[in-house]
Amino acid sequence: MQIQGDATLTMNRRKAITLIGGAAATAGLATPALSQNRKITVGALRFTSHSGSFIAFERGYFADAGLDVQLKFFQAAQPMAIAIASGSIDYAVTAVSGGLISLAQKGAVKVIGGALSEEPGIDGQKILASDAAFKAGLTSPKKLDGKIFGMSTAGSSFHYMGSKVAAAEGVSLKFKPLQKVGAIIGALKSGQIDAWSIVPHIAKPLAKSGAAHIIGNISDYLPNYQITTVFTSARNAAEQKAMTGDFLAGFSKGVADYNATMIAKTLGKEGVNDMVRLIHKYVYADRPLAKAAPSIINGTMRLNEGAALNVASIEDQLKWFQSEALVDADVTMDTLVDTSYVKTIRA
Numbered sequence: 001m002q003i004q005g006d007a008t009l010t011m012n013r014r015k016a017i018t019l020i021g022g023a024a025a026t027a028g029l030a031t032p033a034l035s036q037n038r039k040i041t042v043g044a045l046r047f048t049s050h051s052g053s054f055i056a057f058e059r060g061y062f063a064d065a066g067l068d069v070q071l072k073f074f075q076a077a078q079p080m081a082i083a084i085a086s087g088s089i090d091y092a093v094t095a096v097s098g099g100l101i102s103l104a105q106k107g108a109v110k111v112i113g114g115a116l117s118e119e120p121g122i123d124g125q126k127i128l129a130s131d132a133a134f135k136a137g138l139t140s141p142k143k144l145d146g147k148i149f150g151m152s153t154a155g156s157s158f159h160y161m162g163s164k165v166a167a168a169e170g171v172s173l174k175f176k177p178l179q180k181v182g183a184i185i186g187a188l189k190s191g192q193i194d195a196w197s198i199v200p201h202i203a204k205p206l207a208k209s210g211a212a213h214i215i216g217n218i219s220d221y222l223p224n225y226q227i228t229t230v231f232t233s234a235r236n237a238a239e240q241k242a243m244t245g246d247f248l249a250g251f252s253k254g255v256a257d258y259n260a261t262m263i264a265k266t267l268g269k270e271g272v273n274d275m276v277r278l279i280h281k282y283v284y285a286d287r288p289l290a291k292a293a294p295s296i297i298n299g300t301m302r303l304n305e306g307a308a309l310n311v312a313s314i315e316d317q318l319k320w321f322q323s324e325a326l327v328d329a330d331v332t333m334d335t336l337v338d339t340s341y342v343k344t345i346r347a
Contacts (some may be wrong), residue, residue: 039068043080043092048299049116056254065246075180098155100324104336113230113307115257118219126203127216132191134213139218142299145171147194150184155326161197201299205318224347226313237338255303262300312346
């Protein structure tokens with residue numbers, strides 16, 4: 001197994017459930033592997049929220065499921081959707097975006113599970129104000145009117161979150177597309193944008209440094225938001241059911257380890273330290289472990305056990321994209337989601 005280097009693709013803007021069972025994701029490792037050492041490529045971002053893939057890779061859960069996995073890294077969500085559609089990667093974890101929905105409409109991709117959700121009682125995504133904007137009075141989301149909000153691209157999860165916060169507060173935002181998370185961070189630090197929302201392992205260090213200030217929580221506006229999903233090509237979902245089930249089984253074991261160690265803390269402080277060392281290979285790897293560890297721990301959010309998918313949240317996201325004319329009005333949930341692999345919930 002090998003890890004490929006960072007890869008960045010670009011994408012143009014596109015203007016341009018009752019609980020049910022799905023045994024594939026949880027049963028795949030209980031029986032002999034079906035995929036016979038098939039080589040697959042898994043896309044990821046260097047976020048702690050992608051730890052399910054990192055753990056499954058490092059601890060051999062993908063290999064146990066019969067899969068020879070390579071990891072390929074991206075710097076934004078929408079490019080991964082293009083990579084799935086083109087066949088350059090097989091599975092990935094990413095947020096729902098306008099690009100993803102458009103590719104689903106073309107029959108290229110399918111959401112097959114959930115990865116990360118906002119959950120009451122678990123520290124989640126933060127709303128940030130730049131230091132300059134904060135000093136000028138942007139001290140709460142109520143004061144966002146007329147401010148510039150950072151996002152990767154139009155139709156990204158950042159666009160969705162910012163719009164939902166603005167609608168709830170009755171304010172108007174200006175959105176600035178900056179393509180990559182690193183570019184958004186730079187713009188926030190320099191005051192080129194006034195606000196942004198991001199996972200806590202990025203938000204908290206920015207706030208601690210004084211470059212930004214936490215002014216709110218996304219969970220206050222989207223309490224059960226399905227932040228990221230597991231997705232694949234429509235062809236894999238329809239024609240490679242054994243391989244897809246085996247992938248979800250390995251991924252779900254990684255998720256279970258993460259939740260048990262970082263949320264429930266069943267292995268105590270030593271277990272947390274071991275997990276942080278593993279994640280550090282992929283997240284903040286350019287920093288010494290001692291400096292990276294607090295940020296990795298700050299990013300702890302529960303991942304979806306068994307890759308369960310909150311379809312109520314996905315429906316809300318789809319409706320928002322349609323209301324903004326970012327995707328066609330006739331796109332349906334069946335077009336976007338294959339619910340045959342995992343449990344689905346409405347919350």
